[in-house]
Amino acid sequence: MTAGSTLIACRALVRRDLTLVWRRRGDALNPILFALIVVALFPLALGPEPEVLRRIAAGVIFVALLLAGLLALDTLFRSDYEDGSLEQLVLSPHPLALLLACKIAVHWFTTALPLIVAAPLLGELLHLADPVRPVLLAALLLATPLLSLIGAICVALTVGMHRSGMLLALLVLPLYVPVLIFGAGACNAAGNALPYAAPLLWLGAALVVALVVAPLACAAALRISLS
Amino acid sequence: MSPLTEISRPPLLEARGLAFARNDEPVFGPLDFVLHTGEVVLIEGDNGSGKTTLLRVLSGLLTPTEGEIRLHGAPLTLDLLSPQVALLSHANGLKPELTALENLRFAAGLHGLRHGISPPTALAGVGMDGYADVPTRRLSAGQKKRVALARVLLAPVALWLLDEPYANLDPEGIGLVNRLLENHAHRGGAALITSHGAYAYTSGTPRSIPLHARPARDLTGEGRPRGDGLPGHSLGDDAGLSPARPGTPP
Amino acid sequence: MNVLTYWFHKLGSPPVFDRLARVLAPWCYGLALVLGAIALYGGLALAPADYQQGDAYRIIFIHVPAAWMSLFAYIFMAVNAFIALVWRIKLSEVLAMASAPTGAAFTFITLVTGSLWGKPMWGTWWTWDARLTSELVLLFLYLGVIGLYHAIEDRRQAARAAGFLALVGVVNLPIVHFSVNWWNTLHQGSTVRLLGPSKIDAAMLWPLLLMALATHLWFFGTLLARTRNGLLEIDGGKDWARSIVLASQPGAAGAATERSHV
Amino acid sequence: MSDFLAMGGYGTYVWSSYAVFFIVLAIDALAPRAQRRRVLAELRGRLLRRRSRTLPTP
Numbered sequence: 001m002t003a004g005s006t007l008i009a010c011r012a013l014v015r016r017d018l019t020l021v022w023r024r025r026g027d028a029l030n031p032i033l034f035a036l037i038v039v040a041l042f043p044l045a046l047g048p049e050p051e052v053l054r055r056i057a058a059g060v061i062f063v064a065l066l067l068a069g070l071l072a073l074d075t076l077f078r079s080d081y082e083d084g085s086l087e088q089l090v091l092s093p094h095p096l097a098l099l100l101a102c103k104i105a106v107h108w109f110t111t112a113l114p115l116i117v118a119a120p121l122l123g124e125l126l127h128l129a130d131p132v133r134p135v136l137l138a139a140l141l142l143a144t145p146l147l148s149l150i151g152a153i154c155v156a157l158t159v160g161m162h163r164s165g166m167l168l169a170l171l172v173l174p175l176y177v178p179v180l181i182f183g184a185g186a187c188n189a190a191g192n193a194l195p196y197a198a199p200l201l202w203l204g205a206a207l208v209v210a211l212v213v214a215p216l217a218c219a220a221a222l223r224i225s226l227s
Numbered sequence: 228m229s230p231l232t233e234i235s236r237p238p239l240l241e242a243r244g245l246a247f248a249r250n251d252e253p254v255f256g257p258l259d260f261v262l263h264t265g266e267v268v269l270i271e272g273d274n275g276s277g278k279t280t281l282l283r284v285l286s287g288l289l290t291p292t293e294g295e296i297r298l299h300g301a302p303l304t305l306d307l308l309s310p311q312v313a314l315l316s317h318a319n320g321l322k323p324e325l326t327a328l329e330n331l332r333f334a335a336g337l338h339g340l341r342h343g344i345s346p347p348t349a350l351a352g353v354g355m356d357g358y359a360d361v362p363t364r365r366l367s368a369g370q371k372k373r374v375a376l377a378r379v380l381l382a383p384v385a386l387w388l389l390d391e392p393y394a395n396l397d398p399e400g401i402g403l404v405n406r407l408l409e410n411h412a413h414r415g416g417a418a419l420i421t422s423h424g425a426y427a428y429t430s431g432t433p434r435s436i437p438l439h440a441r442p443a444r445d446l447t448g449e450g451r452p453r454g455d456g457l458p459g460h461s462l463g464d465d466a467g468l469s470p471a472r473p474g475t476p477p
Numbered sequence: 478m479n480v481l482t483y484w485f486h487k488l489g490s491p492p493v494f495d496r497l498a499r500v501l502a503p504w505c506y507g508l509a510l511v512l513g514a515i516a517l518y519g520g521l522a523l524a525p526a527d528y529q530q531g532d533a534y535r536i537i538f539i540h541v542p543a544a545w546m547s548l549f550a551y552i553f554m555a556v557n558a559f560i561a562l563v564w565r566i567k568l569s570e571v572l573a574m575a576s577a578p579t580g581a582a583f584t585f586i587t588l589v590t591g592s593l594w595g596k597p598m599w600g601t602w603w604t605w606d607a608r609l610t611s612e613l614v615l616l617f618l619y620l621g622v623i624g625l626y627h628a629i630e631d632r633r634q635a636a637r638a639a640g641f642l643a644l645v646g647v648v649n650l651p652i653v654h655f656s657v658n659w660w661n662t663l664h665q666g667s668t669v670r671l672l673g674p675s676k677i678d679a680a681m682l683w684p685l686l687l688m689a690l691a692t693h694l695w696f697f698g699t700l701l702a703r704t705r706n707g708l709l710e711i712d713g714g715k716d717w718a719r720s721i722v723l724a725s726q727p728g729a730a731g732a733a734t735e736r737s738h739v
Numbered sequence: 740m741s742d743f744l745a746m747g748g749y750g751t752y753v754w755s756s757y758a759v760f761f762i763v764l765a766i767d768a769l770a771p772r773a774q775r776r777r778v779l780a781e782l783r784g785r786l787l788r789r790r791s792r793t794l795p796t797p
Contacts, residue, residue, distance in 0.1 A: 005339055012336025016325070023324040084318025087288055091314055092337045153645055157625060157638050167624050171642060174617040175649050178656035185660055199659070206652075217645065220562075224637045225629075227289050249631050251714045506768070522743070532747035539760040582767040590756040597752050695764060702771035706778050713782045722782040 006094045010102045013089075017106040020079075031068040031111050032118045038064040039122045050127040057126035058136055058187030062180060064122065065115050065140065066147060070169060072111040073151040076103065077159045077222075086159070090226060100222070101215035104152045112144040135190040135200075142203040143183040149207075149214035150175050156221035179203070237300030239264050239417050240285070240386060244294035247277070247284050254280045257294055260436050262417050264385065267408045270421045270436050278421035279317065282388045285419065286314040298386075313338070313382040315389045319375035323364030327355060327374045330363055334378040341383040349377040354403060368395040373403070380407060387411060387418035489568045491708040492717035498701040505698035513691035519684030527681075533597050537681075540590040542689040543583045544608075546696055547615060550580030554622070555647035558640030567711065568704075570636035573643065574626055575703035579696050581619035587612050607661040611654045618646040632711050 021028060042060050046052055080086040089099055119140055123133060154171040158164040182199040189196040238261040246256030255277030262268055272278045283289045285296060287303065296303040298311060321330045331346035350356055353373040363371060372395050379387055392404045408418050487493055520538035527534040557573035560566055591609055592602050603609070622639045629635035712718045746753045 009337050012333050016322070016329070016333045019329070020322060020324055079322075082318065083322060084316055084320040085322060087314070087316065087318075088320040088334070088337065090288065091286060091312070093339070094337070154642070157642060158628070161628055164628070167621075167628055170617065170624055171621040174614050174621060174653075175645065177614050178649070178652045181656040181660045202656075217641075221638070221641055224634065224641055227634055227637075248714075250633075251711055253714075526747060531749060533749035533752060535746065535753050536756045539756060543760065578770065579767055582763050586760050586763050589759045593752045593756045593759070597749055695768070699768050699771060702768075703774070706771055706775045709775075709782065710778050713785060718782065719786065722779055722786060725779045725783065 006098065009092060009094045010098060013099055013102050014106055017103060018110070021106070021110045028110060028114065031072045032114055034071060035061075035064040035068040035115055035118065035122065038067060039125055042126065054127045054129055055191075057123060057128040058132055058191065059184045060126060061119055061122050061128070061136065062139075062143075062184040062187070065112075065119065065144065066176060066180060068115055069112055069144065069147050069151065070172060072107075073148075073155050073172070074165065074168065075111075076107050076152060076155050081159050086222075087226060090222065096219040096222070097215040100152070100156075100218045101211075104148055104215065104218070107152075108145050108148040112148060116140045116144060129191055131193075132187050132190045135196055136187050138200055139183040139186045139203065142200060142207055143179050146179050146203065146207050146210050147176060149210040149218075150179070152218045153214060153221050156218045157225055159222065160225045179206070182206075237297075238262060239266075239299060240419075241297040241300070242285070242294065243297070245281075245284065245291050245296060246293040247280055247289060248292045256291075258436070262386075262419060264415050264417050265412045267412050267418045267420065268436060270419060272421070279390050282314065282316070282390050282419065282421060286312050286388050288314075311384050312386045312388055313379045313384045315375055315379050315387070315392060317390060319371055320378065321363045321371060321374055324362060326360050326362055327366070327377075328359040330374060331377055331381060335381050338382045338384075341381060344381060346377075346381065349380045350374070352380060353377045353407075354399075369397060369400055372396060373400065376404065376407060385416045387416065387420075389418060389420040391422060392420055393422055489566055491567065491712050491715070494568055495705055495708055495717065495721075498705050502698050502701040502705075505694045505701065509691045509694035509698060512687055512694065516684045516687035516691055519687065520681075524681045524684060525678070530598060533594065536590050536594040538684055538688050540587060540594060541685060542692045543586040543590065544612065545689055546692045547580060547584040547587050547612065549693070550576050550583060550696060551615065551619070551643070551647065551650070554580060554640075555643050558643045561640050562637060562644070567633075568708070570633060570640065571704050571707035571711065572700070573640045574636050575700050575707055576696075577619055577623050577626070577639075577643075578703070579699050581616065581623060583692070583696075584612060584616040584619055588616060605661070607654070607657045610657045610661075611650075614653050614657075615650065618643075618650070622646070632707075 039060060042056065043053060046056075077086055080089065090096060092099065116137065119136060120133060123136065128136065151172050154168060154175070157171065158168050161167070182203050186196040186199040186203075189199065240262040242258055242260050244257040244259060246258070247254045258281070260268075270278050270281060280289065284291050320334075321327075322333075325333070327350060328346055331349060335346055344352075347356070347359065350359055353376050355370065355373050355377065358366065358370065358374075363374060366374065372392070376392065379389065387408075393401050396404065408420070411418060488497070516538065521535060524535070526532050554573045554576045557569040557576070561569035561573055588609065591612070595604060595609075596602050622643050625642055626635045626639035629638055709718050709721065713722070744750055744754070
């Protein structure tokens with residue numbers, strides 16, 4: 001198999017996954033609605049004082065997006081596993097890790113990116129301070145791909161199970177802890193007029209490592225759970 | 228199937244002492260058989276006798292517990308195998324939201340394309356030319372099977388592993404499967420197919436590997452010759468049908 | 478080298494390991510009990526009270542060994558999971574999964590004793606101290622591994638999947654610790670150092686180290702027992718396992734009946 | 740002796756810590772025994788099932 005045909009395979013996969021999302025575009029809005037509702041619950045629980053909300057805004061948005069992403073994770077391999085196209089993917093002559101990286105990229109593009117676009121709106125609901133807004137966006141842009149990549153490994157491990165929702169959360173959330181700490185931490189530092197570059201750089205470094213390692217790990221995990 | 232032809236060229240597929248167990252419960256094997264180019268072999272067996280598992284092992288999705296698989300005489304690895312086999316399993320690998328043609332185009336992109344065939348001609352080849360733009364979810368089970376067969380037809384591979392290719396098909400469809408298999412065999416390909424035995428492949432040289440529910444004595448190890456795990460104990464011999472066995476004097 | 482690989486293979490064979498474990502496990506338990514008793518006497522009776530914390534510090538003699546064990550068990554699990562995934566050694570799969578419950582137990586003990594120590598010292602049951610938070614994440618990692626292992630039906634596939642998760646976790650663990658430390662300095666929370674910079678007295682040190690040794694031995698005792706069960710489970714059809722099963726009587730505990738069969 | 744039990748006023752915390760330590764570890768050591776009984780019972784059943792299937796066939 002030549003590099004050219006691998007490129008063709010990746011392009012075919014990306015096109016197919018995008019088409020599928022487009023055909024089910026009604027579902028694409030669900031993560032945003034979920035995040036919106038979660039964010040709306042906090043003023044209801046804590047009271048509407050802008051000062052209180054401003055202090056927790058970045059953290060709440062981060063957690064809401066993380067949970068929305070977690071719910072969306074399940075769709076990454078679920079339908080492919082059920083209709084047998086996942087085993088066709090494994091049996092294809094191209095590097096599985098590369099194909100999975102394409103799948104994860106499409107998944108991030110169609111689930112996480114809309115959430116990031118909606119983040120300023122969520123920030124407005126919680127009176128997010130102005131200087132924090134760009135930092136929040138930067139942190140989300142670095143953190144959400146990391147969450148998708150780490151999550152994909154765990155989804156690959158649970159793909160054969162019928163009811164994996166709670167278990168998936170148990171596997172994924174401990175691994176999400178550092179990403180949450182650095183992402184929300186950068187926002188909090190910006191809110192307190194402290195330097196926030198370091199956590200963002202850490203996120204960036206972790207993202208570079210994960211981009212290389214996570215698809216390989218995901219492929220290995222998938223081979224285990226399909227056996 | 229004379230011994231001479233076996234020596235002159237390495238078989239396309241060769242299994243030696245192949246066995247698979249799950250939770251220490253044997254699913255099939257140990258099995259010995261060879262498959263040459265131009266052959267279509269039927270794997271016969273009752274429900275639960277491990278036909279599907281055998282095909283998944285041969286496709287490289289599962290690692291055998293014991294024994295080895297050789298492809299053109301070389302020991303199998305997934306990298307070596309995947310460009311050379313096409314698998315049709317129970318889940319037919321079609322996306323319900325995509326049209327028949329879109330599904331085939333994706334398969335062609337993923338697995339490559341056999342020389343002289345294209346997704347539309349493959350669709351016509353399985354008698355589905357009018358359905359190119361119909362979402363697969365609106366097709367009947369038999370029609371989906373035909374589209375899945377078209378996917379197998381597209382792949383530039385010699386070895387077809389078809390799990391229940393006759394299921395859900397009408398008599399005409401059964402004839403179609405037999406025709407596809409025959410053409411593939413003439414092209415120099417080979418196929419292993421499973422069936423309950425209701426609609427067997429009739430043309431060419433029909434040969435079968437019986438895969439009965441394992442006799443219980445093999446499970447406990449009693450009555451089995453010493454040195455378990457060594458290849459050589461073929462289920463085919465028990466049933467009186469003799470799939471070719473390498474290394475056995477004629 | 479040849480001798481080494483020979484022994485490696487010999488020990489890796491389930492029947493040999495089973496026989497060895499049957500002999501070793503009681504020794505592990507026994508030694509652990511004796512050493513633990515001496516350590517307790519040293520820690521509770523001989524060691525003087527701390528000039529700052531009074532007698533409350535005596536929780537250290539179980540809290541710190543348990544914390545060490547929680548990490549040790551995880552590393553042990555991850556190393557075995559790695560061996561199992563790379564070389565597909567059956568014994569390593571079983572060893573990795575057998576160390577998870579004990580590791581989780583030690584993590585749980587660490588959290589509870591830490592909390593019981595924190596109440597009189599900090600005036601609160603829980604504080605988001607960097608170490609306690611990392612330990613909590615560690616407990617979740619353990620529970621994830623155990624949960625995944627029990628959610629998959631095929632034992633060997635389950636061991637491989639859960640072992641893979643353990644490996645992902647071991648990469649994650651230092652990052653968690655690092656991030657939690659960073660987060661803690663950012664918030665300047667109620668961090669009170671349990672162990673001040675003051676040097677620990679020798680009369681306090683030896684019971685601590687002895688207890689650590691005892692917990693290691695106890696860990697290996699339960700590990701051997703669990704590994705024997707695991708090997709029996711995945712090797713149930715093999716001759717050696719069959720003879721053990723046949724020798725056991727319904728209702729009787731395994732240990733009593735096996736002795737008749739050697 | 741009561742001084743020893745009081746632990747300088749921290750008795751509740753110290754002794755409950757030690758109780759948790761011993762109870763959890765005891766459970767952890769007893770669990771494999773129960774597990775062994777379960778595994779043996781299951782394997783015995785499996786063996787019996789196979790044997791009853793084997794007997795009719797020569």
